[in-house]
Amino acid sequence: xxxxxxxxxxxxxxxxxxxxxxxxxxxxxxxxxxxxxxxxxxxxxxxxxxxxxxxxxxxxxxxxxxxxxxxxxxxxxxxxxxxxxxxxxxxxxxxxxxxxxxxxxxxxxxxxxxxxxxxxxxxxxxxxxxxxxxxxxxxxxxxxxxxxxxxxxxxxxxxxxxxxxxxxxxxxxxxxxxxxxxxxxxxxxxxxxxxxxxxxxxxxxxxxxxxxxxxxxxxxxxxxxxxxxxxxxxxxxxxxxxxxxxxxxxxxxxxxxxxxxxxxxxxxxxxxxxxxxxxxxxxxxxxxxxxxxxxxxxxxxxxxxxxxxxxxxxxxxxxxxxxxxxxxxxxxxxxxxxxxxxxxxxxxxxxxxxxxxxxxxxxxxxxxxxxxxxxxxxxxxxxxxxxxxxxxxxxxxxxxxxxxxxxxxxxxxxxxxxxxx
Numbered sequence: 001x002x003x004x005x006x007x008x009x010x011x012x013x014x015x016x017x018x019x020x021x022x023x024x025x026x027x028x029x030x031x032x033x034x035x036x037x038x039x040x041x042x043x044x045x046x047x048x049x050x051x052x053x054x055x056x057x058x059x060x061x062x063x064x065x066x067x068x069x070x071x072x073x074x075x076x077x078x079x080x081x082x083x084x085x086x087x088x089x090x091x092x093x094x095x096x097x098x099x100x101x102x103x104x105x106x107x108x109x110x111x112x113x114x115x116x117x118x119x120x121x122x123x124x125x126x127x128x129x130x131x132x133x134x135x136x137x138x139x140x141x142x143x144x145x146x147x148x149x150x151x152x153x154x155x156x157x158x159x160x161x162x163x164x165x166x167x168x169x170x171x172x173x174x175x176x177x178x179x180x181x182x183x184x185x186x187x188x189x190x191x192x193x194x195x196x197x198x199x200x201x202x203x204x205x206x207x208x209x210x211x212x213x214x215x216x217x218x219x220x221x222x223x224x225x226x227x228x229x230x231x232x233x234x235x236x237x238x239x240x241x242x243x244x245x246x247x248x249x250x251x252x253x254x255x256x257x258x259x260x261x262x263x264x265x266x267x268x269x270x271x272x273x274x275x276x277x278x279x280x281x282x283x284x285x286x287x288x289x290x291x292x293x294x295x296x297x298x299x300x301x302x303x304x305x306x307x308x309x310x311x312x313x314x315x316x317x318x319x320x321x322x323x324x325x326x327x328x329x330x331x332x333x334x335x336x337x338x339x340x341x342x343x344x345x346x347x348x349x350x351x352x353x354x355x356x357x358x359x360x361x362x363x364x365x366x367x368x369x370x371x372x373x374x375x376x377x378x379x380x381x382x383x384x385x386x387x388x389x390x391x392x393x394x395x396x397x398x399x400x401x402x403x404x405x406x407x408x409x410x411x412x413x414x415x416x417x418x419x420x421x
Contacts, residue, residue: 019141026149047367057108058356064113065349084110085173136270143263226355265325
């Protein structure tokens with residue numbers, strides 16, 4: 001396979017991997033409607049189940065990123081996908097709350113390395129003028145996984161029971177691992193290095209990364225915003241059922257719409273950003289312009305609480321997801337623009353850990369608020385936090401630019417470095 005075809009095949013595999021990661025974590029948000037009836041778990045207990053996932057996810061996001069910066073994406077992602085796929089299949093054996101919490105913890109342990117590995121792979125294979133688009137495709141799989149999860153879970157559960165909804169995707173993940181390991185990685189890397197000049201650079205220590213101001217800006221942004229996304233992933237099926245009175249079967253016909261919007265905007269947000277760069281915009285202006293548009297779009301989301309039509313409410317959820325796709329693609333690409341080959345996975349991992357910690361702290365609180373009050377505070381948060389994060393980003397990182405210019409360029413960047421000094 002030619003180098004050009006191989007790198008897009010690798011992106012396709014990343015697309016599938018991130019798709020499986022979101023599909024596997026989303027199965028529970030649908031199956032919980034049946035699991036709660038069978039085992040009588042409360043909303044607060046469901047919040048603790050989500051917290052178990054987020055705890056291990058938080059731990060492994062940083063550890064996974066740090067490890068992948070050292071052992072490479074091929075080995076790291078193979079182990080990660082294998083672990084979470086086995087964990088997901090084990091959900092089908094669950095017979096008690098402690099078992100569900102344990103399997104959920106193992107799922108997060110595997111999934112934590114997914115996005116740092118994807119970011120590292122894209123950075124190594126694509127230059128700065130294509131990187132946002134490639135990142136959009138790679139992480140766009142997560143949205144498609146979430147699109148497929150509701151109807152697939154409902155279909156499988158109606159024919160084979162809710163347990164099969166966990167086992168079947170788990171087996172698909174094992175097949176993915178086999179395919180990923182068959183990629184002739186060393187041969188392809190050799191092709192890259194014969195076409196481009198690259199100086200071998202060592203990864204930076206975690207302590208050194210933590211001393212950099214920009215690291216903390218990216219960390220704080222995820223800490224602020226990730227609970228909003230986790231709310232959308234874990235609580236919307238219950239919202240549609242309990243507040244909007246949507247039947248179980250109908251949820252599968254509605255819940256995929258916001259995630260389809262996310263998948264489209266993941267790719268579109270990267271495409272627009274890269275197109276702006278190719279048309280003469282600086283990296284700084286291109287990334288921030290798309291992120292600013294995303295922040296502005298979220299201001300309409302709090303109206304979800306007040307509209308009478310369930311379809312309009314789902315449309316506003318889709319608007320949020322569309323905005324988030326623009327945001328997250330350019331956020332991750334900005335990290336690679338700043339930290340390059342030496343620390344991209346590490347910083348993506350640290351920021352993901354911060355977001356997961358924030359999510360695990362907030363999830364039991366969400367359960368308490370929903371159970372005793374309403375969903376209104378959640379919708380307000382969805383609308384105001386992104387503009388606040390964007391304002392902070394503009395002030396704290398006035399210009400997106402490489403921190404390690406002399407040693408950060410990927411093999412693909414070497415080809416365009418002279419044209420973009």
